[in-house]
Amino acid sequence: MIPTRVKRAGLYLLVAILGFVLGVVALYIHTKRSGPSLERWHTAKLTAEFTARRADEVPTFDDYLKLEEELFNQLDEKVYAPTETGSENDLVRYSSGSRSDPQRWDRNWNRSFELPAAEPAGGVILLHGMSDSPYSLRAIGQVLNQRGYWVVGLRLPGHGTAPSGFKTVHWEDMAAAVRLGMSHLESKVGPDRVHIVGYSNGAPLAVDFTLEALDGSASPTPRSLVLISPAIGVSRAAALAKWMSRISVLPGLEKLAWTDIQPEYDPFKYNSFTTNAGDLVHRLTRRVARAIEERSANGLIEDFPPTLSFLSAVDATVSVDAVVDNLLEHLAPGPHELVLYDINRRRIAKSVLVSDPGPLTAQLMADDGLPFALTLITNEDDESFGVVTRSKSPMSSKVSAEDLETSWPIGMISLSHVALPFPPDDPLYGRGPAPSEKIIFLGHLDIRGERNLLRFPADWLMRLRHNPFYDYQEARVLDWLNGPTAPDP
Numbered sequence: 027m028i029p030t031r032v033k034r035a036g037l038y039l040l041v042a043i044l045g046f047v048l049g050v051v052a053l054y055i056h057t058k059r060s061g062p063s064l065e066r067w068h069t070a071k072l073t074a075e076f077t078a079r080r081a082d083e084v085p086t087f088d089d090y091l092k093l094e095e096e097l098f099n100q101l102d103e104k105v106y107a108p109t110e111t112g113s114e115n116d117l118v119r120y121s122s123g124s125r126s127d128p129q130r131w132d133r134n135w136n137r138s139f140e141l142p143a144a145e146p147a148g149g150v151i152l153l154h155g156m157s158d159s160p161y162s163l164r165a166i167g168q169v170l171n172q173r174g175y176w177v178v179g180l181r182l183p184g185h186g187t188a189p190s191g192f193k194t195v196h197w198e199d200m201a202a203a204v205r206l207g208m209s210h211l212e213s214k215v216g217p218d219r220v221h222i223v224g225y226s227n228g229a230p231l232a233v234d235f236t237l238e239a240l241d242g243s244a245s246p247t248p249r250s251l252v253l254i255s256p257a258i259g260v261s262r263a264a265a266l267a268k269w270m271s272r273i274s275v276l277p278g279l280e281k282l283a284w285t286d287i288q289p290e291y292d293p294f295k296y297n298s299f300t301t302n303a304g305d306l307v308h309r310l311t312r313r314v315a316r317a318i319e320e321r322s323a324n325g326l327i328e329d330f331p332p333t334l335s336f337l338s339a340v341d342a343t344v345s346v347d348a349v350v351d352n353l354l355e356h357l358a359p360g361p362h363e364l365v366l367y368d369i370n371r372r373r374i375a376k377s378v379l380v381s382d383p384g385p386l387t388a389q390l391m392a393d394d395g396l397p398f399a400l401t402l403i404t405n406e407d408d409e410s411f412g413v414v415t416r417s418k419s420p421m422s423s424k425v426s427a428e429d430l431e432t433s434w435p436i437g438m439i440s441l442s443h444v445a446l447p448f449p450p451d452d453p454l455y456g457r458g459p460a461p462s463e464k465i466i467f468l469g470h471l472d473i474r475g476e477r478n479l480l481r482f483p484a485d486w487l488m489r490l491r492h493n494p495f496y497d498y499q500e501a502r503v504l505d506w507l508n509g510p511t512a513p514d515p
Contacts, residue, residue, distance in 0.1 A: 062287040062481070067120050067188040068298060070104045072097055075191060076183050078202035087210035090203070094138060094181065101187045117466065119290040125466040128293035135161035135294055136186030139179040147174035148219035148249065148507065149211035153204065155226025155257070156307055159186040161294035162225055165449050169500060175507070176214050180207045189290065192300040193283055197310040204235050205244055217246035221507050225447050226343070227307055229256030230314045233353065237317050240329055252503050253335040255443045259311055259348020289481050292468060294454065315352040322356035326397060332361035334506045336446055336499055339368050339383035343443035346386065359397040359420040365502065367495065368404035369440040372411050391416065394423035403495060405434070413495065435494050446499070448492040455491035
């Protein structure tokens, strides 16, 4: 028998742990409740959003666009119309006529868009990331269309309107929209010429659709995939998001539905983020990882479409390892490739880095058992700003190098999760100068002053928003869609 004093000690310990947990939860709730106020764009209920349950009512892409028109009319009525205008609101996205108003652009890139082709070389559906909009893949979509592709930039449910849409959206709604968009492209270019480009959360949606197509439950099977900053794995902390979301329905705890409540000044991306959105990403990535693991249980997957992935070796949003561990390592040797952007290694002071991705990249480059090709974009050497590619074929450790004839820009130490899909001349996120004083420019924010003065985190000002090596990436995408090839052995 357990002595009474041991039982008593165990009970005391349990009470102490429970008290500590309750204290932490109480502190968290207090901090949330005393944080920024919720605005109407955090609370508006837009009922015209597409959902998986409405799929039978919205059977075609044209029907999807009609419903989207109704949705944006609701947004105008419930959010834009009652929001004050004037100079004090010049950086408020939902203030009509402000510099952040997306309707001041030549096109509202928050909406789905379609770029037809007279004699299409193929079809491409563009799937943006979580909290983004079709704008994030606008640049590659326009170039693809110029090359003869029929392009659909799909606005995924919950996006492009108000952050409040994130409180109720489900990954199944997004998956249903992808199926609808793919069916539409199939009707335009045929079943054998449709490609998917997925950015961030658009990547697991692309993989999920592909797996369903391979199982015969969706159509068409993509001819190839291009994954940019793919969210194949996220932090385990995301699994806790659903509990905060459930608690938030209690009176007075509405703010617990939000992991971030930030000013909305970006015309084509939400700055605020909900616990439901975090849970959604976690559920989707776990679903994809399980499906890949099950499909490869009896051997590497032979029939998966050629897949080209672009990833920054440092990424604060998604797991770099997961792209390899949960996807690429399960595919049979063949036309699959990972392009990895290294950090700027010219005299980098390792003492100031939180972590150095060098060991991971070195391990990957030396591994002769990887079933996919690998290209590392890195410095020519530690004393040079010049950039080269170091590439190797599947199942090989032999590395070939090629000079990209470009250099790291001064002051730039790495790429970021959000930088990859945007060219340096992007009118919103590029390196500058700002194309117009009439619209906000977020590519190079050089603000100085005291800390804790601005309402948004200071590290937002440091995060790179465009890709200095975008021309290389664009060329690789165009070549891939024409017919992927692995690097020479």
